[in-house]
Amino acid sequence: xxxxxxxxxxxxxxxxxxxxxxxxxxxxxxxxxxxxxxxxxxxxxxxxxxxxxxxxxxxxxxxxxxxxxxxxxxxxxxxxxxxxxxxxxxxxxxxxxxxxxxxxxxxxxxxxxxxxxxxxxxxxxxxxxxxxxxxxxxxxxxxxxxxxxxxxxxxxxxxxxxxxxxxxxxxxxxxxxxxxxxxxxxxxxxxxxxxxxxxxxxxxxxxxxxxxxxxxxxxxxxxxxxxxxxxxxxxxxxxxxxxxxxxxxxxxxxxxxxxxxxxxxxxxxxxxxxxxxxxxxxxxxxxxxxxxxxxxxxxxxxxxxxxxxxxxxxxxxxxxxxxxxxxxxxxxxxxxxxxxxxxxxxxxxxxxxxxxxxxxxxxxxxxxxxxxxxxxxxxxxxxxxxxxxxxxxxxxxxxxxxxxxxxxxxxxxxxxxxxxxxxxxxxxxxxxxxx
Numbered sequence: 001x002x003x004x005x006x007x008x009x010x011x012x013x014x015x016x017x018x019x020x021x022x023x024x025x026x027x028x029x030x031x032x033x034x035x036x037x038x039x040x041x042x043x044x045x046x047x048x049x050x051x052x053x054x055x056x057x058x059x060x061x062x063x064x065x066x067x068x069x070x071x072x073x074x075x076x077x078x079x080x081x082x083x084x085x086x087x088x089x090x091x092x093x094x095x096x097x098x099x100x101x102x103x104x105x106x107x108x109x110x111x112x113x114x115x116x117x118x119x120x121x122x123x124x125x126x127x128x129x130x131x132x133x134x135x136x137x138x139x140x141x142x143x144x145x146x147x148x149x150x151x152x153x154x155x156x157x158x159x160x161x162x163x164x165x166x167x168x169x170x171x172x173x174x175x176x177x178x179x180x181x182x183x184x185x186x187x188x189x190x191x192x193x194x195x196x197x198x199x200x201x202x203x204x205x206x207x208x209x210x211x212x213x214x215x216x217x218x219x220x221x222x223x224x225x226x227x228x229x230x231x232x233x234x235x236x237x238x239x240x241x242x243x244x245x246x247x248x249x250x251x252x253x254x255x256x257x258x259x260x261x262x263x264x265x266x267x268x269x270x271x272x273x274x275x276x277x278x279x280x281x282x283x284x285x286x287x288x289x290x291x292x293x294x295x296x297x298x299x300x301x302x303x304x305x306x307x308x309x310x311x312x313x314x315x316x317x318x319x320x321x322x323x324x325x326x327x328x329x330x331x332x333x334x335x336x337x338x339x340x341x342x343x344x345x346x347x348x349x350x351x352x353x354x355x356x357x358x359x360x361x362x363x364x365x366x367x368x369x370x371x372x373x374x375x376x377x378x379x380x381x382x383x384x385x386x387x388x389x390x391x392x393x394x395x396x397x398x399x400x401x402x403x404x405x406x407x408x409x410x411x412x413x414x415x416x417x418x419x420x421x422x423x424x425x426x427x428x429x430x431x432x433x434x435x
Contacts, residue, residue, distance in 0.1 A: 133303030147286025
């Protein structure tokens with residue numbers, strides 16, 4: 001059969017890994033697709049010594065690739081929003097299939113991109129946009145197609161997971177571990193996207209759409225970072241039988257859909273609680289299958305290239321099919337996406353809570369705190385009051401039963417107004433991930 005000619009835009013870490021895998025495994029890939037897949041052209045501002053481009057046409061203008069009539073599949077690996085969007089939309093306009101690892105692009109512009117692709121009858125594939133080398137998009141979209149998905153929860157940012165692991169294992173402060181992560185190349189010079197949950201929210205937006213058949217709505221995802229987590233919180237969580245992880249959680253209930261990224265206490269015996277370092281994992285709960293978990297490297301040259309090349313293989317296999325006969329990009333046909341399903345405000349979400357406050361060590365303080373919680377309809381599950389040491393301040397740890405976020409926010413405001421409470425009340429949500 002006629003070879004599939006690929007144009008790769010971007011020759012950074014993932015781009016070089018993709019070219020290397022396509023060349024190294026060319027024979028096996030051809031056996032899987034029934035036709036050769038050839039890297040016809042590369043668009044990159046500079047060469048990458050990690051990748052041998054001998055015999056490949058290399059251009060410094062990435063738009064040469066999308067305008068090349070010989071190219072069947074454009075692989076977008078430049079990242080970012082604006083130029084990447086322009087590149088992908090031009091490729092679609094030119095009738096080319098697209099493979100991308102760009103989670104920000106899909107989360108923010110995916111609805112527009114998929115509509116354009118449908119109109120032109122081409123495929124846009126994006127497995128590598130979520131969790132690197134873990135085939136979780138295919139797992140949900142195809143492997144769990146029989147299921148109504150109830151919820152999913154993921155460690156989907158390796159930088160954040162590395163920081164939380166180091167803090168837990170060695171009792172280190174956030175700032176200290178972040179600096180090390182930057183030195184090791186796990187975190188960017190500006191780490192905001194990683195540690196404040198924006199990167200994870202991009203990925204969660206995509207996962208939520210694939211799981212529940214809703215349009216992509218990144219602007220409605222709740223994000224909260226890990227910069228306020230302290231070694232004391234990690235130590236107390238451990239005593240209570242929990243581990244703190246930075247999770248992306250999507251859940252569907254009768255009120256609507258939750259899309260939220262935040263630090264979360266989860267029981268130590270959950271598989272996902274034992275995913276450490278820079279690794280990623282996603283738990284998905286379907287009504288028929290129950291809980292499943294997808295685990296592996298969430299970044300890196302060849303792990304991510306594994307997903308990119310798998311998408312290229314899928315595109316090659318489907319090139320002779322009509323658009324309607326292909327797997328829909330968001331698992332559900334575009335005309336059946338549920339645009340009416342509301343994305344819930346965080347105020348409307350219900351969880352259990354870990355609450356830590358610093359109180360003056362005098363009688364009656366704990367009783368006043370308990371009264372405020374009771375008045376707001378919040379039930380206390382457990383209380384730990386540490387002994388005061390060198391000062392008159394004592395940390396008090398509370399675990400609550402499930403309540404609405406709005407109730408907890410109201411209670412925290414009242415607690416912080418008490419004269420015997422010092423500073424901000426720390427609140428971390430709790431998830432059992434068991435049903």
